[in-house]
Amino acid sequence: MPRTRKSTKAASVWNEVAELKREKILQSAVDLFYQNGYLPTTMDVIAESIGATKPFVYYHYENKAELLSEIARRTLREWLAVTTHVTDQSLPPKEALSLAAQQFTMIVLNMYKLVSIYYREQLNLPKEVADEIAGMRREIDAQVRTILAEGKKTGVFEFEDLAVASQVVTGMVSFVFAWYREPSRLSKEEICAQMVSHVLRSVGATTTPS
Amino acid sequence: MPRTRKSTKAASVWNEVAELKREKILQSAVDLFYQNGYLPTTMDVIAESIGATKPFVYYHYENKAELLSEIARRTLREWLAVTTHVTDQSLPPKEALSLAAQQFTMIVLNMYKLVSIYYREQLNLPKEVADEIAGMRREIDAQVRTILAEGKKTGVFEFEDLAVASQVVTGMVSFVFAWYREPSRLSKEEICAQMVSHVLRSVGATTTPS
Known part of the structure; x- marks a missing residue:
């Protein structure tokens, strides 16, 4: 019995170490893809950047496309978690949009x-991952539209076309990636608060507490 | 004298044909870069797609980077022309923002x-072109900020931070590229009109005529 427990514990430590190693490889890939682009970055360069061998990297990630897939999946999974979390709470539309905008930003x-x-690199995603991600995007979009439609119905929001409004809202928040750089003059919390105001206003909601 | 006139005319026809050829190469590069990405697209493939030889393409564009540079320059030049045109008219801030948003979209x-x-391909721009384009972006941003600052001062716009508001406005309009596809359910004019409403609202302006 103690033997089993010990093995279980050892296995769990081993798993944890493996997870840390996988994460270190991913973070290095993120930095390199971001800095130099996906196509010019080789598995060799990724291995070198963390002082590891190429077989070590291949042991954790089958190929470079798997790294890119994980980066895309992680992004979409986080966003989907936000809209799902907000949707699950059945908040009034303005509170729902406000919370979603804050967490999304x-x-x-x-x-x-x-x-x-x-x-940048959507073209380089394997077909099945691109499809999986398109599915998550559709789910996010449907949840955003539900919030917006509810707000329009109850007269809290004002806009003409649901599809355009939904793209405007997700677009203005997503686009933060294009201008945000560290170090930033404004804190993340300040930027989030301002994005919430802009998002609410963009669909005709007042920014004073309802 | 008639001889000179004839030569001038011939030269102008020749120039026009050369311009048409350059444009055909560029449009083919646009389609291929858009569909398959910049790095995997070769000058060979670009030549093939218009039924031309590689030397023909190289005669008009020194290399692939020149094609990408022209694509980026053209985009920024058009945007800068809009903000400059709007700025030159010294319109009231709401009219200025409305016109800029409409034309930008x-x-x-x-x-x-x-x-x-x-x-997508900013990393692949030659350094001097990237710098040139960053300069145009700064100019556009300065003009947008001037409009927004004027509107805030006169109480027509309401927002907290000028830099964030400017990024929000240009971001939501730029991001249209990420969701617009042809054929589109809405006409371009309808989308522009709706973007104007969203942009005005996003900085706290009313959308009724001032």
């Missing part, structure tokens, strides 16, 4: 390199 | 492939 700020890579 | 709609390539 924070993700873009925290992951602006991943978001940039995702937008 | 129309450019993105008309040139969404070029805008996509510009955003």
